[in-house]
Amino acid sequence: MRTLVLWDIDLTLVDYSGIGRRWYADALAEVAGVPLAHLPSFPGRTERSLAREFLTAHGFEHSDERVERFFAALTALAEQDRESLPRLGRVLAGAREILTELASREDVVQSLVTGNLPVLAGYKLEAFDLHHHIDFEIGGYGSLSEHRHDLVEAAISQAASKHATAFDSVVVVGDTPHDVAAGLHHGTTTVGVATGRYTVEELTESGAHVALPDLSDTPAVAKALLA
Template identity: 70%
Template sequence: MDTLVLWDIDLTLVDYTGLGRKWYSEALANVVDKELAHLPEFPGRTERSLARELLKAHGVRHDDEQVERVLTELEAIGLATRPSLPSLGRVLDGAAEILGALESRGGVVQSLVTGNLPNLAVYKLAAFDLDRHVDLEIGGYGSLSDHRHDLVEAAMAQASAKHGVTFTASSVVVIGDTPMDVAAGRHHGTVTVGVATGRHSVDQLADAGADAVLSDLTDTPAVLAALLR
Protein backbone atom coordinates (compact mmCIF):
# COMPACT_ATOMS: atom_id res chain seq x y z
CA MET A 1 0.00 0.00 0.00
CA ASP A 2 1.41 3.35 -1.04
CA THR A 3 -1.08 6.03 -0.02
CA LEU A 4 -3.66 6.47 2.73
CA VAL A 5 -6.37 9.00 1.84
CA LEU A 6 -8.41 10.22 4.81
CA TRP A 7 -11.68 11.92 3.87
CA ASP A 8 -13.80 14.36 5.78
CA ILE A 9 -17.54 13.78 5.23
CA ASP A 10 -19.75 16.83 5.74
CA LEU A 11 -19.44 19.47 3.01
CA THR A 12 -16.56 17.50 1.51
CA LEU A 13 -18.41 14.44 0.21
CA VAL A 14 -22.01 15.11 1.19
CA ASP A 15 -24.19 18.03 2.24
CA TYR A 16 -26.71 17.64 5.06
CA THR A 17 -26.98 21.34 5.91
CA GLY A 18 -29.33 21.95 8.82
CA LEU A 19 -29.38 18.35 10.02
CA GLY A 20 -26.82 18.89 12.76
CA ARG A 21 -28.90 21.64 14.34
CA LYS A 22 -31.97 19.42 14.31
CA TRP A 23 -30.15 16.44 15.82
CA TYR A 24 -28.46 18.46 18.56
CA SER A 25 -31.70 20.22 19.42
CA GLU A 26 -33.43 16.87 19.89
CA ALA A 27 -30.51 15.40 21.84
CA LEU A 28 -30.36 18.37 24.21
CA ALA A 29 -34.08 18.16 24.88
CA ASN A 30 -34.02 14.42 25.41
CA VAL A 31 -30.93 14.31 27.64
CA VAL A 32 -31.23 17.41 29.84
CA ASP A 33 -34.71 18.76 28.98
CA LYS A 34 -33.32 22.03 27.62
CA GLU A 35 -34.43 24.01 24.58
CA LEU A 36 -31.61 24.84 22.17
CA ALA A 37 -30.43 28.41 22.78
CA HIS A 38 -26.84 28.15 21.57
CA LEU A 39 -25.54 26.26 18.56
CA PRO A 40 -21.79 25.67 18.34
CA GLU A 41 -19.86 26.32 15.16
CA PHE A 42 -19.82 22.94 13.41
CA PRO A 43 -17.16 23.12 10.65
CA GLY A 44 -14.16 20.95 11.46
CA ARG A 45 -15.31 20.08 14.99
CA THR A 46 -15.69 16.64 16.55
CA GLU A 47 -19.00 15.45 17.99
CA ARG A 48 -17.34 15.11 21.38
CA SER A 49 -16.22 18.74 21.43
CA LEU A 50 -19.60 19.95 20.10
CA ALA A 51 -21.53 18.02 22.75
CA ARG A 52 -19.30 19.37 25.50
CA GLU A 53 -19.70 22.97 24.32
CA LEU A 54 -23.45 22.54 23.94
CA LEU A 55 -23.89 21.28 27.49
CA LYS A 56 -21.64 23.95 28.97
CA ALA A 57 -23.41 26.75 27.07
CA HIS A 58 -26.76 25.60 28.45
CA GLY A 59 -25.54 25.63 32.03
CA VAL A 60 -25.57 21.92 32.67
CA ARG A 61 -22.95 19.36 33.66
CA HIS A 62 -20.47 18.77 30.83
CA ASP A 63 -18.20 16.04 32.16
CA ASP A 64 -17.35 12.95 30.13
CA GLU A 65 -20.29 10.94 31.49
CA GLN A 66 -22.78 13.60 30.44
CA VAL A 67 -21.08 14.01 27.06
CA GLU A 68 -21.43 10.27 26.50
CA ARG A 69 -25.15 10.52 27.18
CA VAL A 70 -25.49 13.14 24.45
CA LEU A 71 -23.42 11.08 22.01
CA THR A 72 -25.53 8.00 22.71
CA GLU A 73 -28.67 10.03 22.08
CA LEU A 74 -27.26 11.39 18.83
CA GLU A 75 -26.63 7.83 17.67
CA ALA A 76 -30.24 6.90 18.45
CA ILE A 77 -31.59 9.96 16.63
CA GLY A 78 -29.37 9.23 13.66
CA LEU A 79 -30.60 5.65 13.48
CA ALA A 80 -34.22 6.79 13.60
CA THR A 81 -33.52 9.33 10.85
CA ARG A 82 -31.58 6.92 8.65
CA PRO A 83 -34.44 6.00 6.28
CA SER A 84 -34.97 9.70 5.48
CA LEU A 85 -31.32 10.64 4.90
CA PRO A 86 -31.39 10.36 1.08
CA SER A 87 -34.03 13.09 1.02
CA LEU A 88 -32.33 15.23 3.67
CA GLY A 89 -28.96 15.57 1.95
CA ARG A 90 -27.10 15.27 -1.33
CA VAL A 91 -23.82 13.99 -2.70
CA LEU A 92 -21.47 16.79 -3.66
CA ASP A 93 -20.56 16.92 -7.33
CA GLY A 94 -17.66 14.66 -8.21
CA ALA A 95 -17.55 12.86 -4.86
CA ALA A 96 -18.72 9.47 -6.09
CA GLU A 97 -16.47 9.68 -9.14
CA ILE A 98 -13.26 10.44 -7.23
CA LEU A 99 -13.98 7.79 -4.59
CA GLY A 100 -14.49 5.24 -7.35
CA ALA A 101 -11.40 6.36 -9.23
CA LEU A 102 -9.21 6.00 -6.14
CA GLU A 103 -10.72 2.62 -5.29
CA SER A 104 -9.79 1.30 -8.73
CA ARG A 105 -6.13 2.28 -8.36
CA GLY A 106 -3.64 -0.05 -6.78
CA GLY A 107 -1.83 0.98 -3.64
CA VAL A 108 -4.48 3.35 -2.28
CA VAL A 109 -6.40 2.89 0.97
CA GLN A 110 -9.34 5.21 1.59
CA SER A 111 -10.80 5.87 5.01
CA LEU A 112 -12.18 8.75 7.08
CA VAL A 113 -11.16 11.45 9.47
CA THR A 114 -14.50 12.92 10.42
CA GLY A 115 -16.04 14.70 13.36
CA ASN A 116 -19.01 12.35 13.03
CA LEU A 117 -19.65 9.45 15.36
CA PRO A 118 -18.84 6.10 13.71
CA ASN A 119 -22.43 5.03 13.04
CA LEU A 120 -23.49 8.48 11.90
CA ALA A 121 -20.61 8.46 9.41
CA VAL A 122 -21.85 5.14 8.04
CA TYR A 123 -25.45 6.34 7.80
CA LYS A 124 -24.52 9.55 5.99
CA LEU A 125 -22.36 7.81 3.41
CA ALA A 126 -24.55 4.72 2.97
CA ALA A 127 -27.53 6.92 2.11
CA PHE A 128 -25.80 7.51 -1.23
CA ASP A 129 -23.86 4.23 -1.52
CA LEU A 130 -20.56 5.97 -0.83
CA ASP A 131 -19.63 3.79 2.14
CA ARG A 132 -18.50 0.93 -0.12
CA HIS A 133 -15.50 2.94 -1.30
CA VAL A 134 -13.89 3.52 2.11
CA ASP A 135 -12.57 1.27 4.86
CA LEU A 136 -14.76 2.27 7.79
CA GLU A 137 -12.87 0.08 10.28
CA ILE A 138 -9.73 2.21 10.28
CA GLY A 139 -11.19 5.73 10.38
CA GLY A 140 -10.76 8.46 12.95
CA TYR A 141 -14.13 9.47 14.40
CA GLY A 142 -15.53 12.30 16.50
CA SER A 143 -16.24 10.07 19.48
CA LEU A 144 -12.52 9.70 20.12
CA SER A 145 -11.43 13.16 21.19
CA ASP A 146 -12.26 16.84 21.40
CA HIS A 147 -9.23 17.43 19.17
CA ARG A 148 -9.31 16.57 15.49
CA HIS A 149 -5.59 15.85 15.18
CA ASP A 150 -6.09 12.87 17.52
CA LEU A 151 -8.42 11.40 14.89
CA VAL A 152 -5.71 11.57 12.23
CA GLU A 153 -3.25 9.81 14.51
CA ALA A 154 -5.78 7.06 15.26
CA ALA A 155 -6.61 6.48 11.58
CA MET A 156 -2.94 6.28 10.62
CA ALA A 157 -2.19 3.80 13.40
CA GLN A 158 -5.18 1.59 12.59
CA ALA A 159 -4.42 1.58 8.86
CA SER A 160 -0.80 0.65 9.50
CA ALA A 161 -1.80 -2.17 11.86
CA LYS A 162 -4.42 -3.58 9.51
CA HIS A 163 -2.23 -3.56 6.41
CA GLY A 164 1.01 -4.50 8.10
CA VAL A 165 2.83 -1.45 6.78
CA THR A 166 3.78 1.88 8.24
CA PHE A 167 1.92 4.76 6.64
CA THR A 168 4.38 7.56 7.18
CA ALA A 169 3.16 11.15 7.20
CA SER A 170 4.36 11.74 3.65
CA SER A 171 2.19 8.84 2.42
CA VAL A 172 -0.99 10.10 4.12
CA VAL A 173 -3.38 12.63 2.58
CA VAL A 174 -5.94 14.44 4.73
CA ILE A 175 -8.69 16.10 2.70
CA GLY A 176 -11.49 18.34 3.97
CA ASP A 177 -13.32 21.61 3.61
CA THR A 178 -12.18 23.51 6.72
CA PRO A 179 -8.99 25.00 8.14
CA MET A 180 -9.38 22.56 11.04
CA ASP A 181 -9.11 19.65 8.61
CA VAL A 182 -5.92 21.16 7.24
CA ALA A 183 -4.52 21.87 10.71
CA ALA A 184 -5.21 18.30 11.85
CA GLY A 185 -3.17 16.90 8.97
CA ARG A 186 -0.40 19.45 9.32
CA HIS A 187 -0.11 18.59 13.03
CA HIS A 188 1.22 15.19 11.93
CA GLY A 189 3.08 16.38 8.83
CA THR A 190 0.72 14.73 6.34
CA VAL A 191 -0.13 16.00 2.90
CA THR A 192 -3.21 18.22 3.23
CA VAL A 193 -5.77 19.04 0.55
CA GLY A 194 -8.49 21.61 1.05
CA VAL A 195 -11.68 21.57 -0.96
CA ALA A 196 -13.76 24.77 -0.96
CA THR A 197 -17.16 23.10 -1.01
CA GLY A 198 -18.11 24.23 2.48
CA ARG A 199 -18.04 27.55 4.31
CA HIS A 200 -14.39 28.36 3.68
CA SER A 201 -12.92 29.80 0.52
CA VAL A 202 -9.97 28.69 -1.56
CA ASP A 203 -7.95 31.55 -0.08
CA GLN A 204 -8.85 30.64 3.51
CA LEU A 205 -7.82 27.03 2.98
CA ALA A 206 -4.59 28.10 1.33
CA ASP A 207 -3.88 30.48 4.21
CA ALA A 208 -4.40 27.55 6.61
CA GLY A 209 -1.43 25.88 4.94
CA ALA A 210 -3.03 23.29 2.67
CA ASP A 211 -0.58 21.73 0.24
CA ALA A 212 -3.23 21.93 -2.47
CA VAL A 213 -6.64 23.56 -2.66
CA LEU A 214 -9.50 22.59 -4.97
CA SER A 215 -12.65 24.56 -5.68
CA ASP A 216 -14.61 21.29 -5.76
CA LEU A 217 -14.27 17.61 -6.68
CA THR A 218 -15.69 17.76 -10.20
CA ASP A 219 -12.42 17.49 -12.15
CA THR A 220 -11.44 13.91 -11.36
CA PRO A 221 -7.99 14.03 -13.00
CA ALA A 222 -7.14 17.26 -11.16
CA VAL A 223 -8.27 15.80 -7.84
CA LEU A 224 -6.25 12.63 -8.45
CA ALA A 225 -3.20 14.78 -9.22
CA ALA A 226 -3.64 16.70 -5.97
CA LEU A 227 -4.10 13.58 -3.87
CA LEU A 228 -1.50 11.32 -5.44
CA ARG A 229 1.35 13.73 -5.95
Protein backbone atom coordinates in the same frame (compact mmCIF):
# COMPACT_ATOMS: atom_id res chain seq x y z
CA MET B 1 3.91 3.65 -3.40
CA ARG B 2 1.06 3.03 -0.98
CA THR B 3 -1.19 5.98 -0.18
CA LEU B 4 -3.66 6.44 2.66
CA VAL B 5 -6.38 8.99 1.89
CA LEU B 6 -8.35 10.23 4.91
CA TRP B 7 -11.60 11.98 4.00
CA ASP B 8 -13.70 14.43 5.93
CA ILE B 9 -17.43 13.84 5.34
CA ASP B 10 -19.62 16.91 5.85
CA LEU B 11 -19.28 19.57 3.15
CA THR B 12 -16.41 17.59 1.63
CA LEU B 13 -18.22 14.51 0.30
CA VAL B 14 -21.84 15.19 1.25
CA ASP B 15 -24.01 18.08 2.41
CA TYR B 16 -26.56 17.62 5.20
CA SER B 17 -26.80 21.30 6.13
CA GLY B 18 -29.35 21.89 8.87
CA ILE B 19 -29.62 18.34 10.13
CA GLY B 20 -27.02 18.89 12.85
CA ARG B 21 -29.04 21.71 14.42
CA ARG B 22 -32.14 19.53 14.59
CA TRP B 23 -30.33 16.51 15.98
CA TYR B 24 -28.58 18.59 18.63
CA ALA B 25 -31.78 20.34 19.69
CA ASP B 26 -33.67 17.04 19.94
CA ALA B 27 -30.80 15.33 21.79
CA LEU B 28 -30.64 18.22 24.27
CA ALA B 29 -34.37 17.95 24.94
CA GLU B 30 -34.02 14.23 25.58
CA VAL B 31 -30.87 14.32 27.72
CA ALA B 32 -31.42 17.57 29.61
CA GLY B 33 -35.08 18.46 29.08
CA VAL B 34 -34.36 22.05 28.03
CA PRO B 35 -34.87 23.90 24.73
CA LEU B 36 -32.09 24.96 22.40
CA ALA B 37 -30.51 28.29 23.41
CA HIS B 38 -27.04 28.02 21.90
CA LEU B 39 -25.72 26.31 18.80
CA PRO B 40 -21.96 25.81 18.46
CA SER B 41 -20.08 26.35 15.22
CA PHE B 42 -19.91 22.94 13.54
CA PRO B 43 -17.34 23.14 10.69
CA GLY B 44 -14.18 21.19 11.41
CA ARG B 45 -15.16 20.34 15.00
CA THR B 46 -15.36 16.92 16.61
CA GLU B 47 -18.55 15.56 18.13
CA ARG B 48 -16.89 15.36 21.57
CA SER B 49 -15.83 19.00 21.38
CA LEU B 50 -19.29 20.08 20.21
CA ALA B 51 -21.14 18.07 22.86
CA ARG B 52 -19.05 19.50 25.69
CA GLU B 53 -19.53 23.08 24.51
CA PHE B 54 -23.22 22.46 23.93
CA LEU B 55 -23.86 21.01 27.39
CA THR B 56 -21.83 23.72 29.14
CA ALA B 57 -23.66 26.49 27.27
CA HIS B 58 -26.97 25.09 28.51
CA GLY B 59 -25.84 24.92 32.12
CA PHE B 60 -24.89 21.25 32.42
CA GLU B 61 -21.68 19.56 33.45
CA HIS B 62 -19.94 17.97 30.49
CA SER B 63 -18.90 14.80 32.30
CA ASP B 64 -17.94 11.78 30.22
CA GLU B 65 -21.13 10.03 31.36
CA ARG B 66 -23.35 12.90 30.20
CA VAL B 67 -21.44 13.25 26.92
CA GLU B 68 -21.94 9.52 26.26
CA ARG B 69 -25.66 9.92 26.94
CA PHE B 70 -25.69 12.77 24.44
CA PHE B 71 -23.91 10.58 21.89
CA ALA B 72 -26.49 7.83 22.44
CA ALA B 73 -29.31 10.31 21.82
CA LEU B 74 -27.66 11.55 18.60
CA THR B 75 -27.20 7.97 17.42
CA ALA B 76 -30.86 7.16 18.08
CA LEU B 77 -31.96 10.25 16.14
CA ALA B 78 -29.74 9.30 13.21
CA GLU B 79 -31.23 5.81 13.25
CA GLN B 80 -34.72 7.31 13.07
CA ASP B 81 -33.70 9.43 10.06
CA ARG B 82 -31.67 6.72 8.35
CA GLU B 83 -34.15 5.98 5.58
CA SER B 84 -34.80 9.70 5.01
CA LEU B 85 -31.15 10.74 4.70
CA PRO B 86 -31.09 10.56 0.88
CA ARG B 87 -33.81 13.24 0.88
CA LEU B 88 -32.22 15.30 3.67
CA GLY B 89 -28.81 15.64 2.02
CA ARG B 90 -26.94 15.47 -1.26
CA VAL B 91 -23.70 14.17 -2.68
CA LEU B 92 -21.27 16.95 -3.55
CA ALA B 93 -20.01 17.27 -7.11
CA GLY B 94 -17.35 14.73 -8.02
CA ALA B 95 -17.38 12.90 -4.68
CA ARG B 96 -18.73 9.65 -6.05
CA GLU B 97 -16.38 9.71 -9.02
CA ILE B 98 -13.17 10.32 -7.07
CA LEU B 99 -14.02 7.71 -4.43
CA THR B 100 -14.67 5.20 -7.20
CA GLU B 101 -11.49 6.14 -9.03
CA LEU B 102 -9.31 5.71 -5.95
CA ALA B 103 -11.05 2.45 -5.03
CA SER B 104 -9.93 1.02 -8.37
CA ARG B 105 -6.27 1.48 -7.43
CA GLU B 106 -4.62 -1.32 -5.50
CA ASP B 107 -2.07 1.03 -3.94
CA VAL B 108 -4.67 3.31 -2.30
CA VAL B 109 -6.57 2.82 0.98
CA GLN B 110 -9.44 5.21 1.77
CA SER B 111 -10.75 5.93 5.23
CA LEU B 112 -12.05 8.85 7.28
CA VAL B 113 -11.03 11.61 9.63
CA THR B 114 -14.40 13.04 10.57
CA GLY B 115 -15.94 14.87 13.48
CA ASN B 116 -18.92 12.51 13.23
CA LEU B 117 -19.62 9.59 15.52
CA PRO B 118 -18.80 6.29 13.77
CA VAL B 119 -22.45 5.30 13.30
CA LEU B 120 -23.40 8.72 11.92
CA ALA B 121 -20.46 8.60 9.50
CA GLY B 122 -21.66 5.27 8.17
CA TYR B 123 -25.25 6.37 7.77
CA LYS B 124 -24.32 9.60 5.98
CA LEU B 125 -22.24 7.81 3.35
CA GLU B 126 -24.50 4.76 3.10
CA ALA B 127 -27.41 7.03 2.15
CA PHE B 128 -25.72 7.67 -1.21
CA ASP B 129 -24.02 4.29 -1.57
CA LEU B 130 -20.58 5.79 -0.96
CA HIS B 131 -19.70 3.53 1.97
CA HIS B 132 -18.34 0.68 -0.17
CA HIS B 133 -15.22 2.68 -0.95
CA ILE B 134 -14.28 3.43 2.67
CA ASP B 135 -12.53 1.29 5.29
CA PHE B 136 -14.49 2.33 8.39
CA GLU B 137 -12.43 0.15 10.73
CA ILE B 138 -9.38 2.41 10.55
CA GLY B 139 -11.09 5.81 10.63
CA GLY B 140 -10.60 8.62 13.14
CA TYR B 141 -13.97 9.67 14.60
CA GLY B 142 -15.30 12.60 16.61
CA SER B 143 -16.13 10.48 19.64
CA LEU B 144 -12.41 9.98 20.28
CA SER B 145 -11.22 13.45 21.24
CA GLU B 146 -11.95 17.15 21.30
CA HIS B 147 -8.89 17.66 19.12
CA ARG B 148 -8.98 16.77 15.45
CA HIS B 149 -5.28 15.99 15.22
CA ASP B 150 -5.88 13.06 17.60
CA LEU B 151 -8.27 11.62 15.01
CA VAL B 152 -5.59 11.79 12.32
CA GLU B 153 -3.11 10.05 14.59
CA ALA B 154 -5.61 7.28 15.37
CA ALA B 155 -6.44 6.70 11.71
CA ILE B 156 -2.79 6.53 10.63
CA SER B 157 -1.92 4.15 13.48
CA GLN B 158 -4.86 1.85 12.82
CA ALA B 159 -4.20 1.80 9.08
CA ALA B 160 -0.53 0.93 9.59
CA SER B 161 -1.47 -1.85 12.00
CA LYS B 162 -4.19 -3.36 9.80
CA HIS B 163 -2.10 -3.28 6.63
CA ALA B 164 1.19 -4.12 8.38
CA THR B 165 2.94 -1.26 6.64
CA ALA B 166 3.88 2.37 7.04
CA PHE B 167 2.18 4.18 4.17
CA ASP B 168 4.47 6.09 1.84
CA SER B 169 1.99 8.94 1.67
CA VAL B 170 -0.90 10.06 3.90
CA VAL B 171 -3.35 12.62 2.55
CA VAL B 172 -5.94 14.46 4.65
CA VAL B 173 -8.83 15.99 2.71
CA GLY B 174 -11.35 18.44 4.16
CA ASP B 175 -13.19 21.71 3.75
CA THR B 176 -11.97 23.69 6.78
CA PRO B 177 -8.73 25.07 8.23
CA HIS B 178 -9.27 22.62 11.13
CA ASP B 179 -8.88 19.73 8.68
CA VAL B 180 -5.76 21.31 7.24
CA ALA B 181 -4.21 21.99 10.64
CA ALA B 182 -4.85 18.43 11.81
CA GLY B 183 -3.10 17.01 8.77
CA LEU B 184 -0.18 19.42 9.01
CA HIS B 185 0.25 18.51 12.69
CA HIS B 186 1.21 15.00 11.58
CA GLY B 187 3.16 15.96 8.48
CA THR B 188 0.60 14.68 6.00
CA THR B 189 -0.23 16.12 2.62
CA THR B 190 -3.30 18.29 3.06
CA VAL B 191 -5.89 19.02 0.39
CA GLY B 192 -8.54 21.65 1.04
CA VAL B 193 -11.85 21.60 -0.82
CA ALA B 194 -13.81 24.86 -0.95
CA THR B 195 -17.26 23.26 -0.83
CA GLY B 196 -17.99 24.47 2.70
CA ARG B 197 -17.69 27.88 4.32
CA TYR B 198 -14.09 28.58 3.34
CA THR B 199 -12.69 29.75 0.02
CA VAL B 200 -9.78 28.36 -1.94
CA GLU B 201 -7.77 31.38 -0.81
CA GLU B 202 -8.59 30.85 2.86
CA LEU B 203 -7.71 27.17 2.69
CA THR B 204 -4.43 28.00 0.97
CA GLU B 205 -3.64 30.59 3.64
CA SER B 206 -4.32 28.00 6.34
CA GLY B 207 -1.50 25.89 4.91
CA ALA B 208 -3.17 23.43 2.55
CA HIS B 209 -0.69 22.01 0.06
CA VAL B 210 -3.44 22.06 -2.56
CA ALA B 211 -6.79 23.85 -2.47
CA LEU B 212 -9.53 22.91 -4.93
CA PRO B 213 -12.85 24.62 -5.68
CA ASP B 214 -14.60 21.21 -5.53
CA LEU B 215 -14.08 17.55 -6.45
CA SER B 216 -15.68 17.70 -9.88
CA ASP B 217 -12.50 17.37 -11.98
CA THR B 218 -11.66 13.74 -11.20
CA PRO B 219 -8.25 13.62 -12.97
CA ALA B 220 -7.13 16.85 -11.28
CA VAL B 221 -8.30 15.68 -7.86
CA ALA B 222 -6.62 12.30 -8.29
CA LYS B 223 -3.40 14.06 -9.29
CA ALA B 224 -3.55 16.28 -6.19
CA LEU B 225 -4.17 13.32 -3.89
CA LEU B 226 -1.58 10.99 -5.42
CA ALA B 227 1.18 13.42 -6.36
